Amino acid sequence: MKKNGTLGAGGWMLGLVLSLLFSMVLGVALIWLSIDRNDTAYTIHKMQKRVEEARSHVNKLEVERDSLLSPYVLGKKAEELGMGMADPGQVRRLEKQ
16 A cells, blocks of 8 residues: 555555455355255145145045045944844943943
């Protein structure tokens, strides 16, 4: 620095180089953050799709369970297995102590 407080020709060039270098570093950081953001968004999209598929599968299984537990289906299955209504005294209930 000169006595009057201004930079010489070399100082001006150094400032320009440093500012260009800093700009390049910021540009690379910005590109890296953009790539990372896109990668995260893609991962979130895939996870949301998996959650939706799992919910759909759960709903299908609940419908199937309800269908299999319907009185009509249970009655048909009991007939196939040769089961019938219990006679009086045949069923015993145990109380919890």
